[in-house]
Amino acid sequence: MNARKHRRVGGGLVDPRQILASFPEAVRKLHPRVMVRHPVLFVVEAGSVLTTVSAVLDPSVFSWLISVWLWLTVVFANLAEAVAEGRGKAQAESLRRTRSDTVARRLRSWRVSMDRREWEEERVPAADLRPYDFVVVEAGETVPGDGEVVDGVAAVDESAVTGESAPVIREAGGDRSGVTGGTTVLSDRIVVRITSRAGHTFLDRMIALVEGTSRQKTPNELALNILLASLTVVFILAVVSLQPMAEWAGAPQTITVLVALLVTLIPTTIGALLSAIGIAGMDRLVQRNVLALSGRAVEAAGDVNTLLLDKTGTITLGNRQAAAFVPVQGIAHDLLADAAQLSSLSDETPEGRSIVGLAERHGIRRHHGDLAHGRFVPFSAQTRMSGVDFAFEGEFCRIRKGAGSAVMQWVARRGGQVPEEAGWITDSIAADGGTPLLVAVEDPDGVRILGAVHLKDVVKPGIAERFAELRAMGIKTVMVTGDNPLTAKAIAAEAGVDDYLAEATPEHKLARIKEEQAGGNLVAMTGDGTNDAPALAQADVGVAMNTGTSAAKEAGNMVDLDSNPTKLIEIVEVGKQLLITRGALTTFSICNDVAKYFAIVPAMFGGVAGYEGLEKLNVMGLHSPTSAIASAIVFNALVIVALIPLALRGVRYAPSSAHVLLRRNLSVYGLGGLVAPFVGIKLIDLLMQYVPGM
Numbered sequence: 001m002n003a004r005k006h007r008r009v010g011g012g013l014v015d016p017r018q019i020l021a022s023f024p025e026a027v028r029k030l031h032p033r034v035m036v037r038h039p040v041l042f043v044v045e046a047g048s049v050l051t052t053v054s055a056v057l058d059p060s061v062f063s064w065l066i067s068v069w070l071w072l073t074v075v076f077a078n079l080a081e082a083v084a085e086g087r088g089k090a091q092a093e094s095l096r097r098t099r100s101d102t103v104a105r106r107l108r109s110w111r112v113s114m115d116r117r118e119w120e121e122e123r124v125p126a127a128d129l130r131p132y133d134f135v136v137v138e139a140g141e142t143v144p145g146d147g148e149v150v151d152g153v154a155a156v157d158e159s160a161v162t163g164e165s166a167p168v169i170r171e172a173g174g175d176r177s178g179v180t181g182g183t184t185v186l187s188d189r190i191v192v193r194i195t196s197r198a199g200h201t202f203l204d205r206m207i208a209l210v211e212g213t214s215r216q217k218t219p220n221e222l223a224l225n226i227l228l229a230s231l232t233v234v235f236i237l238a239v240v241s242l243q244p245m246a247e248w249a250g251a252p253q254t255i256t257v258l259v260a261l262l263v264t265l266i267p268t269t270i271g272a273l274l275s276a277i278g279i280a281g282m283d284r285l286v287q288r289n290v291l292a293l294s295g296r297a298v299e300a301a302g303d304v305n306t307l308l309l310d311k312t313g314t315i316t317l318g319n320r321q322a323a324a325f326v327p328v329q330g331i332a333h334d335l336l337a338d339a340a341q342l343s344s345l346s347d348e349t350p351e352g353r354s355i356v357g358l359a360e361r362h363g364i365r366r367h368h369g370d371l372a373h374g375r376f377v378p379f380s381a382q383t384r385m386s387g388v389d390f391a392f393e394g395e396f397c398r399i400r401k402g403a404g405s406a407v408m409q410w411v412a413r414r415g416g417q418v419p420e421e422a423g424w425i426t427d428s429i430a431a432d433g434g435t436p437l438l439v440a441v442e443d444p445d446g447v448r449i450l451g452a453v454h455l456k457d458v459v460k461p462g463i464a465e466r467f468a469e470l471r472a473m474g475i476k477t478v479m480v481t482g483d484n485p486l487t488a489k490a491i492a493a494e495a496g497v498d499d500y501l502a503e504a505t506p507e508h509k510l511a512r513i514k515e516e517q518a519g520g521n522l523v524a525m526t527g528d529g530t531n532d533a534p535a536l537a538q539a540d541v542g543v544a545m546n547t548g549t550s551a552a553k554e555a556g557n558m559v560d561l562d563s564n565p566t567k568l569i570e571i572v573e574v575g576k577q578l579l580i581t582r583g584a585l586t587t588f589s590i591c592n593d594v595a596k597y598f599a600i601v602p603a604m605f606g607g608v609a610g611y612e613g614l615e616k617l618n619v620m621g622l623h624s625p626t627s628a629i630a631s632a633i634v635f636n637a638l639v640i641v642a643l644i645p646l647a648l649r650g651v652r653y654a655p656s657s658a659h660v661l662l663r664r665n666l667s668v669y670g671l672g673g674l675v676a677p678f679v680g681i682k683l684i685d686l687l688m689q690y691v692p693g694m
């Protein structure tokens with residue numbers, strides 16, 4: 001994994017300076033409008049106001065001590081969130097500097113005659129660009145906005161966004177056409193169609209994300225918040241109803257004591273850390289160069305059990321190159337090469353361009369001028385073919401090239417014969433992991449297959465080991481590809497996926513995901529192409545490769561800046577760690593509160609006639625009732641600070657089954673939660689006895 005240049009080192013540790021720096025923000029967050037979003041802490045804040053008023057009216061060391069520590073409890077809770085948010089701020093700053101304030105070279109066109117347009121360049125600020133504007137970017141210039149390359153090929157330096165310094169190729173036509181505003185073109189010239197409005201670019205979204213401004217509570221977080229709020233209501237009722245009983249026993253309690261009791265009982269610890277845990281999860285993904293555009297997706301990632309990947313550009317490098325022309329018997333090699341080149345002259349896909357190039361290397365150089373009144377048939381994922389219709393020396397002619405089955409059908413439909421040999425050729429190319437494209441012509445002599453083009457692609461290195469890791473995590477991998485079954489089988493075997501689906505159209509990919517979801521599976525999908533977009537949108541976790549088309553990036557809910565399909569392993573780990581951390585700290589918090597109840601109630605009623613039985617519960621032998629209560633409140637506040645690093649770093653996660661993790665959690669954090677207050681409160685009480693008046 002590459003380290004983003006402006007990325008901090010040792011992301012898991014909390015720098016004490018960071019805590020200090022976040023203090024003012026924590027105090028600002030005391031505003032009730034902010035606090036109502038955290039119901040448990042809102043109750044603590046209200047309690048702090050009550051005890052402060054009562055301390056003013058009826059001052060004592062005890063009442064002031066409690067008031068001060070209650071306020072500290074709320075500040076500490078806000079501190080957790082402020083520290084979590086603060087960690088993204090520096091990164092956001094450096095991204096802001098990257099955001100381009102460049103001047104764009106916008107193309108303006110007007111119609112001169114029926115079929116001719118005149119183009120003119122104008123210089124406008126990047127901020128004025130709108131979707132469907134066309135801009136020119138040349139070597140040395142900054143891409144002024146997000147868009148799609150519609151003409152040309154260029155090497156682009158994307159390090160400003162991805163942190164990766166090796167240049168990448170961006171080109172028109174294929175699945176590597178997306179460019180991001182703020183990146184720099186290193187060579188050549190491209191024309192870009194702008195796809196996003198100023199202020200809504202990828203970089204803007206990235207800034208909002210690392211700053212946490214766009215973060216919304218996830219469904220799980222909302223549910224937990226409701227649970228915590230309900231618990232709080234129950235405890236409020238319990239404490240309020242305690243007073244009549246205490247009065248009946250002749251020991252009415254002060255407001256300060258009642259508020260203190262309430263605060264120790266309600267789940268303040270998890271209430272304080274909940275949002276920091278969520279922010280930290282998103283942050284951990286940013287550290288791994290993944291932008292999660294929804295918190296829900298991060299949670300879902302923790303439970304994913306099926307991963308769908310497309311082949312070209314995701315499992316393979318995606319730069320399918322023509323390697324050879326394989327003619328059928330009786331057809332000259334150069335005739336096939338010529339036909340293949342003619343059909344590709346306007347095919348702006350990488351495949352198309354590489355066919356033109358290969359034919360040129362065989363000495364065949366055709367130009368658009370050779371195609372009188374030619375009509376180009378562009379490639380589509382549905383037809384899996386492309387080609388051209390034109391007139392040649394007065395004769396009408398059609399050429400088609402494409403997936404074996406698609407071209408065979410085309411030939412058969414037009415009344416031609418498909419020689420058995422065509423099947424052998426495509427099969428032998430496919431069995432090798434290559435992609436065969438059959439080439440066929442239709443002219444006055446009839447319809448026939450000329451041969452095949454052998455397209456070669458390379459499986460990304462090291463991918464098989466990573467898929468084995470996914471298997472160990474209980475995740476099934478399925479490759480879905482538009483390619484033929486034999487190629488799919490060969491690549492599937494080489495990459496080590498569990499299953500594959502060949503000849504898949506965008507609809508098939510989508511259907512396969514719905515099918516998996518109907519079977520109760522949580523599905524992740526990684527892809528880069530426009531033909532992956534529907535599937536990326538349907539998947540619970542849709543990870544788009546940053547190299548991909550803007551349609552793919554819009555459809556997914558995560559973008560991997562490294563365009564590494566096995567990144568999902570890390571995404572799943574972060575998701576699991578998020579869920580486990582939240583579970584562990586909730587367990588700890590609730591067990592803690594139960595233990596505090598036993599520490600504080602006996603002390604409160606110690607020595608009260610009729611409640612002597614409770615005295616026996618005072619196993620801790622605390623100094624005095626006031627000291628016991630104050631110690632519990634101090635402990636309650638300090639626990640929050642002590643757990644901030646754990647909330648931000650996440651509970652240690654080692655891949656193992658869900659029930660092993662659950663058991664481990666319950667024992668470590670449940671037991672820890674029960675024992676910690678007895679030790680902590682006793683220690684604080686030992687100090688508290690030296691405070692005069694306690």
Ligand SMILES: Nc1ncnc2c1ncn2[C@@H]1O[C@H](COP(=O)(O)OP(=O)(O)OP(=O)(O)O)[C@@H](O)[C@H]1O
Pocket residue numbers: 310311312313347349351352379380381384385386401402403404435436437480481482483484529531
């Ligand atoms: N430019 C082209 N002209 C004609 N046929 C093509 C062209 N590009 C690809 N094909 C054929 O169409 C098939 C489907 O292509 P598509 O892009 O939908 O899927 P893919 O890239 O092979 O797979 P994946 O979905 O894994 O990216 C290819 O396998 C190939 O046989």
Ligand SMILES: [K+]
Pocket residue numbers: 263264265266267268269593636
């Ligand atoms: K508490």
Ligand SMILES: [Mg+2]
Pocket residue numbers: 175310311312313528529
């Ligand atoms: Mg693809």
